[in-house]
Amino acid sequence: MKKYRRSLPPLDYILFYEAVARTGSFTRAAEELSVSQAAVSKRIKNLETMLGCALVLRDGRRISLTPSGSKLATIASESLDFLNAGLMQIRDAAASTKLTLAANLAVSQFWLTPRVNAYLLTPDPAPLTLTVSDNDADLLTTETDACIYYGDEIPPGWDATLLFKERWMPLVAPSLKYHDLHELALLDFDKLTLKWINWSNFATLKGETFLDGAERVNLRSYGATLDAALRGEGAALGSPEVLHKQIETGQLLPLDAYALDTGRSYFLLTRNSTLTPRIRALFTQIFGYPI
Amino acid sequence: MKKYRRSLPPLDYILFYEAVARTGSFTRAAEELSVSQAAVSKRIKNLETMLGCALVLRDGRRISLTPSGSKLATIASESLDFLNAGLMQIRDAAASTKLTLAANLAVSQFWLTPRVNAYLLTPDPAPLTLTVSDNDADLLTTETDACIYYGDEIPPGWDATLLFKERWMPLVAPSLKYHDLHELALLDFDKLTLKWINWSNFATLKGETFLDGAERVNLRSYGATLDAALRGEGAALGSPEVLHKQIETGQLLPLDAYALDTGRSYFLLTRNSTLTPRIRALFTQIFGYPI
DNA sequence: TTTCTTCATAACCAGTGGTTATCATTACCT
DNA sequence: AGGTAATGATAACCACTGGTTATGAAGAAA
Numbered sequence: 001m002k003k004y005r006r007s008l009p010p011l012d013y014i015l016f017y018e019a020v021a022r023t024g025s026f027t028r029a030a031e032e033l034s035v036s037q038a039a040v041s042k043r044i045k046n047l048e049t050m051l052g053c054a055l056v057l058r059d060g061r062r063i064s065l066t067p068s069g070s071k072l073a074t075i076a077s078e079s080l081d082f083l084n085a086g087l088m089q090i091r092d093a094a095a096s097t098k099l100t101l102a103a104n105l106a107v108s109q110f111w112l113t114p115r116v117n118a119y120l121l122t123p124d125p126a127p128l129t130l131t132v133s134d135n136d137a138d139l140l141t142t143e144t145d146a147c148i149y150y151g152d153e154i155p156p157g158w159d160a161t162l163l164f165k166e167r168w169m170p171l172v173a174p175s176l177k178y179h180d181l182h183e184l185a186l187l188d189f190d191k192l193t194l195k196w197i198n199w200s201n202f203a204t205l206k207g208e209t210f211l212d213g214a215e216r217v218n219l220r221s222y223g224a225t226l227d228a229a230l231r232g233e234g235a236a237l238g239s240p241e242v243l244h245k246q247i248e249t250g251q252l253l254p255l256d257a258y259a260l261d262t263g264r265s266y267f268l269l270t271r272n273s274t275l276t277p278r279i280r281a282l283f284t285q286i287f288g289y290p291i
Numbered sequence: 292m293k294k295y296r297r298s299l300p301p302l303d304y305i306l307f308y309e310a311v312a313r314t315g316s317f318t319r320a321a322e323e324l325s326v327s328q329a330a331v332s333k334r335i336k337n338l339e340t341m342l343g344c345a346l347v348l349r350d351g352r353r354i355s356l357t358p359s360g361s362k363l364a365t366i367a368s369e370s371l372d373f374l375n376a377g378l379m380q381i382r383d384a385a386a387s388t389k390l391t392l393a394a395n396l397a398v399s400q401f402w403l404t405p406r407v408n409a410y411l412l413t414p415d416p417a418p419l420t421l422t423v424s425d426n427d428a429d430l431l432t433t434e435t436d437a438c439i440y441y442g443d444e445i446p447p448g449w450d451a452t453l454l455f456k457e458r459w460m461p462l463v464a465p466s467l468k469y470h471d472l473h474e475l476a477l478l479d480f481d482k483l484t485l486k487w488i489n490w491s492n493f494a495t496l497k498g499e500t501f502l503d504g505a506e507r508v509n510l511r512s513y514g515a516t517l518d519a520a521l522r523g524e525g526a527a528l529g530s531p532e533v534l535h536k537q538i539e540t541g542q543l544l545p546l547d548a549y550a551l552d553t554g555r556s557y558f559l560l561t562r563n564s565t566l567t568p569r570i571r572a573l574f575t576q577i578f579g580y581p582i
Numbered sequence: 583t584t585t586c587t588t589c590a591t592a593a594c595c596a597g598t599g600g601t602t603a604t605c606a607t608t609a610c611c612t
Numbered sequence: 613a614g615g616t617a618a619t620g621a622t623a624a625c626c627a628c629t630g631g632t633t634a635t636g637a638a639g640a641a642a
Contacts, residue, residue, distance in 0.1 A: 007375055007378070007379070008306065008371070008374065008375060008378065009378070010302075010303060010629095011301075011302030011303050011305070011306060011374075012301060012302050012303065012630095014302070014374065015299065015302060025588080025589095026588075026589060026590095027587085027588060027589080035630090035631070035632090036631075036632060036633080037588080037589070037590095038589090038590080038591075038631085038632070038633080038634095039630070039631055039632080040589095041589060041590060041591080042590090042591085042630080042631085043630085045590080045591095051378065051381055051382050051385060052382060052385040053381065053382075053384070053385030058588095058589060058590085058638095059638090059639080060587095060588075060589080060637090060638045060639035060640075061586095061587055061588035061589065061638070061639055061640075062588080062589095062639080062640090063588090063589080068381050068384060068385065071377070071380070071381060072377065072378070072381055075373070075374060075377030075378070075381075076374070078373065079370045079371075079373045079374040079377075080299070080370075082366070082369065082370045082373070083299065083302075083305065083366060083367070083370040084298055084299060086362070086363065086366030086370075087298070087299065087300070087342065087363070087366070088298070089362070090342055090344065090359050090362060090363055090366075091342050091343060091344075093344070093359060094342060094343040094344030094359065281340075301598095303599095316619075316620095317619070317620055317621095318618085318619060318620080326599090326600070326601090327600075327601060327602080328619075328620070328621095329600085329601070329602080329603095329620090329621080329622075330599070330600055330601075331620095332620060332621060332622080333599080333600085333621090333622085334599085336621080336622095347620095349607095349619095349620060349621085350607090350608080350620095351606085351607040351608035351609080351618095351619075351620080352607065352608050352609075352617095352618055352619035352620065353608075353609090353619080353620095354619090354620080
């Protein structure tokens, strides 16, 4: 017979009763349970009414248990012990979760790492590992709990939360504010992935032929292009959402007039089996987005 | 470590969870628990948040359990089974209580028995036995759960609820209403207990010497004196509270002017160990008094 | 007799734990 | 492909549960 709801009192009454039986005092049980004595008194009385028998003998300011009461104390203690031990195991297993994040170089450097570092400075952070690669296959391993990914198709086996759309814009330091774009050195990094935007395919996709004669400066990493831009040495391409910190602090200015929308988006990829409420809460904390 | 309040979720969440795990459906669990599906959904979600891990995988309109969820289902089922079995024993022991009442002849006949009979005609009455004796020792045995008792001292080992004070008055049928008391036959029953009031000690205690020459009719039981009074054959002595039914229906008239207050009272005697909320409720029902 | 401790209970009310309505997702059928 | 049915999620709402404080009763101790 499994339909407990009809046959059991509210289970928290049992928990209150166990505390009274163990401590031998309504007042001490109340202290332990962090409630008032009156709340304990009321619940014990209600429990007695529901069970149809006295559990506690009240003798002025002293209590003792009836035979039924002693029996219930034993039953309650044993089942609460058992339940508590089981729940502790489940909770400890969940609490020891280590979160493995993955992202490409650009997102990692300018978007994710700052957020992760801020999170790691909060009290009691969960342990995190971060995989950084421009090779999608490295990002989407089975060990990865969550990946910051951009594209227009969700990889199979993953669930996606949209973070923001992919846009590329020229970014310049404030000192270059009054220059025309084609007068500036275009700071470039030729990346070997299909999804990468450099100045050549940016111009093609924008239909901007006026950039053909502009000076091109090739650098050895995307980060280097941005460093150079920050120093006022030219214009780099970048995604304003990824680089929103540098934009907000005025270190870089986006040239909105040349915005390119690739039709792709940045997603947080997760898998249902790992996206527990605890981890979800963690992402919300790290990314500052409701996930 | 016994301080469960800090370490356990609300225990009714476990009960809801067990139903979901067993039925494999939020909707079916809701039906079994007699709540809405939304209430179940909300509690499972809260439980997952508290434990910090997913318990249920939701797949459109189908659910499955995570490994942690399966583990909790087992733990919950076992501890609820154990608790339920123990509580059933305690409740069944309480429900099988048979109530043994005791009272003297007069109270039994005119006060208690009518009430008990009315109670026994209600649906689903608890079994009762009734001990009737004019010997106090017979009334106050260890087998007696409750006794209707009159006196001015509570017997040791019993708790008392005052029912009413003991008063004695002459009672006559309406047909004898306009006769003076000393013109009437005084219907008497000499009882051999110290607490009994007959016409001789009534006159003594009242200081009513005018009754000395009145006709005395000795009958073989107190009930017989009352029967004769009801037939208009004279005046019987009686306690108006015990005989309040006959007075209210006008069968007997109390002669208030001759009321004798003995200083004694009628009590319901009980013992703490047997006065469970269930039995207390029963008395309230039988006697029409809050006990 | 007075004081202290502890349980009982009345009156009150914050917030828990339900509700209904609606939406999203999946499965199934035509 | 489109429509329907089934099922879980969640927002908004609110009744009433489960707490609270204050007070009284009972018993123990000085």
